[in-house]
Amino acid sequence: MTATITNHIEITTGTCSGKPRIAGHRITVQNIVICYERMGMSPDEIVYHYPSINLADVHAALAYYYDHVAEIRQDIANDEAFAKEIQLQHPSLVQRKLKLNYG
Numbered sequence: 001m002t003a004t005i006t007n008h009i010e011i012t013t014g015t016c017s018g019k020p021r022i023a024g025h026r027i028t029v030q031n032i033v034i035c036y037e038r039m040g041m042s043p044d045e046i047v048y049h050y051p052s053i054n055l056a057d058v059h060a061a062l063a064y065y066y067d068h069v070a071e072i073r074q075d076i077a078n079d080e081a082f083a084k085e086i087q088l089q090h091p092s093l094v095q096r097k098l099k100l101n102y103g
Contacts, residue, residue, distance in 0.1 A: 020068075029061045034076065
């Protein structure tokens with residue numbers, strides 16, 4: 001990793017499941033990528049929604065992502081699969097009530 005990225009990105013076992021994150025924050029590279037790629041936010045918009053970080057942090061996160069695309073995309077896919085499994089195992093109270101009432 002370049003010095004610039006290491007000043008902005010850190011990986012700590014036991015924090016955010018050991019995922020790369022903005023240094024000093026619990027905002028993961030994955031969070032930034034989802035905002036940028038999936039939600040279509042610009043770096044400025046990301047900073048607006050996460051005011052404790054700055055543009056350099058966002059760009060460092062994106063640079064880290066582009067150096068580790070397969071790894072970050074796999075983490076996103078794993079998290080989505082986990083969330084879907086939890087939803088299937090534990091449907092919301094509203095969904096259960098609708099199913100009971102309307103079969």
